[in-house]
Amino acid sequence: MLFRIAVSAFLIAGAFHASVAEAANYRLPYPQNHERVLQQAKALGAPMQAVHRALKEAERREYTKKDVVSVFDISQPSRNKRFYLLDLKAGKVLNFHVSHGYGNGDHHRAWKFKGFQKDGVYMVPLGALRTGDKAYYLDQYVVIKDRYNGKAYRDLVVVDLIGMKPYNNRFHRYDLWAIMHPSWYVTEGYRANNNGGLGRSKGCLAMDPATSNFVFRRVAGGSLIYVTVGNDPIEKYL
Numbered sequence: 001m002l003f004r005i006a007v008s009a010f011l012i013a014g015a016f017h018a019s020v021a022e023a024a025n026y027r028l029p030y031p032q033n034h035e036r037v038l039q040q041a042k043a044l045g046a047p048m049q050a051v052h053r054a055l056k057e058a059e060r061r062e063y064t065k066k067d068v069v070s071v072f073d074i075s076q077p078s079r080n081k082r083f084y085l086l087d088l089k090a091g092k093v094l095n096f097h098v099s100h101g102y103g104n105g106d107h108h109r110a111w112k113f114k115g116f117q118k119d120g121v122y123m124v125p126l127g128a129l130r131t132g133d134k135a136y137y138l139d140q141y142v143v144i145k146d147r148y149n150g151k152a153y154r155d156l157v158v159v160d161l162i163g164m165k166p167y168n169n170r171f172h173r174y175d176l177w178a179i180m181h182p183s184w185y186v187t188e189g190y191r192a193n194n195n196g197g198l199g200r201s202k203g204c205l206a207m208d209p210a211t212s213n214f215v216f217r218r219v220a221g222g223s224l225i226y227v228t229v230g231n232d233p234i235e236k237y238l
Helices: 002-024 033-045 048-057 188-192 212-218
Strands: 068-073 085-089 092-096 126-130 159-163 179-182 205-207 223-230
Touching: 033 048, 033 085, 033 092, 048 068, 048 223, 068 212, 092 179, 179 212, 188 205, 205 212
Parallel strands: 068 223, 179 205
Antiparallel strands: 068 085, 085 092, 126 159, 126 223, 159 179
């Protein structure tokens, strides 16, 4: 019995130290917080293989803001808080509601992921996206009103998204302009009247205006937004 306990303790300790070593391998700031961030992401239901891929991608010099990395698991039901903001500086993970596109499936769950590179498909681009240099005002999104409870959200900002891979690098051009923006169909009132689900976008990442300014200002400045279908490699959908 004592032998079994000792073996179990050894295995648990080994797994813990391996996890810490894996976290320490990322060439990203605040390494003392990496393991804590990974544990929180897992507890919140983030797809961990995709999280590790995102952290490795964020090491690239193209991402000039490295103290925050975000993962959007578009495969989860829209009622889930499936956008995971990994704040390496603060050593914590926050998750938020984010919509998928008309072309990705119905309101409650995305199921179509192939073909996002085409024009006019209203699908969220998969893979690595870089945020624009700063959050800014765009007229149609400055004020958002919850159409169910009438609450108005003001002084709202948006942030650009730039595709970083050959399969998604058209999404920073004006013919396929992708941004993160607030929307009425992600609000608390909308969710309460639609079984927790969200409305759909035209391919942008739409967020609840109650939290969008905080998120957009935190991620703006060249950070990575990694859009993933669970733990599947992106290549599966190209």
